[in-house]
Amino acid sequence: MAVERSESKLEFAVQMSCESCANAIRNALAGIDGIHSVQINLSEEQVLIDTTLTSGEVQALIEGTGRRAVLKGMGTSTLRDLGTAVAMLGPEGPVQGVVRFLQLSEQQCIIEGTIDGLSPGLHGLHVHEFGDLTNSCLSCGGHYNPGKNRHGGPLDAERHVGDLGNIHANELGRATFRIQDDRLKVWDIIGRSVAVDSGEDDLGRGGHPLSDVTGNSGESLVCGIIARSAGLFQNPKKICACDGVTLWEERDRPIAGPDRKKPTEAPAANL
Incomplete structure (x- = not known):
């Protein structure tokens, strides 16, 4: 017997600087089976999604628009933090x-x-x-x-x-x-x-x-x-104060060691 998939809420930080960026993300997520709602806060570079998809699947959809995305938190659709x-x-x-x-x-x-x-x-x-x-x-x-x-x-x-x-x-x-x-x-x-x-x-x-x-x-x-790990709205991090590595750079670098501070080339965002 198939188990009905329960919905979770995902919080992504997304590199976006204009309304056309936000519209591109909305269009990429619109009509996708398993995505039930999308909320975008352009000034905070934040995207909230209610979904039954994995965070990796949603991230791939967002990054298909040419913008980098980092998962900042997960939670329930009722916003109750149970862990x-x-x-x-x-x-x-x-x-x-x-x-x-x-x-x-x-x-x-x-x-x-x-x-x-x-x-x-x-x-x-x-x-x-x-x-x-x-x-x-x-x-x-x-x-x-x-x-x-x-x-x-x-x-x-x-x-x-x-x-x-x-x-x-x-x-x-x-x-x-x-x-x-x-x-x-x-x-x-x-x-x-x-x-x-x-x-x-x-x-x-x-x-x-x-x-x-x-x-x-x-x-x-x-x-x-x-x-x-962080629940919804529990991760305000945008830059690591200890070494200056930004949220966008960190995903391409090791957690520690000499290679952490080496510059990396991020894909250019489509404006």
Whole structure:
């Protein structure tokens, strides 16, 4: 049975300086299935969107107009802040991406993200017990399983809380996903980790000795620590006071290190 997709509200900062910029964004988002409302504040360079699409899908639509967009916050359409979190996967190595978590209600959590560099096909996605990357993904522990249950699929009555099933990578190696889950709670997973595995999770039905433990989905290819992130209107940042890197430059630079201050060429906005 298909689960009805719940709506979330996304807050983007968008490089725009004129009404024609705002109109281009409105036109790019108009009539798109899954986008239900768009509010643009030109003076604040802010775009608010009610949608059932992933933030990556919406960002791609906005940037298709030639303007840079940065996600600043996620929330519910009722503006109740029940918790948001994010995990950056990588950034070193061929597999990289981001996974975001939004607690819609006491019963529903949205997990959405974009992962690049995967082999085409299905890959297991799991929340792990520890946020410890001292030995890469090997030190993240097992799947988050406070109930001491066997491994299963997202819709199974018995499963690890961290069992999120599979994500699908296309022929280019990109997986874009949006999952709704009624077990995961953002407040329980802050400081833990999320990982993408090399193979398909058999959801505990494969008959392999590891089916009841890991879904026999192979080694973790990439992982990241789950950290608290900004909700709606909670991120006023436009420039990093510590090193002067702007909001627009930051997405193309490492979090730290000598390359952070190197200039980068941003695509010119179409005015």
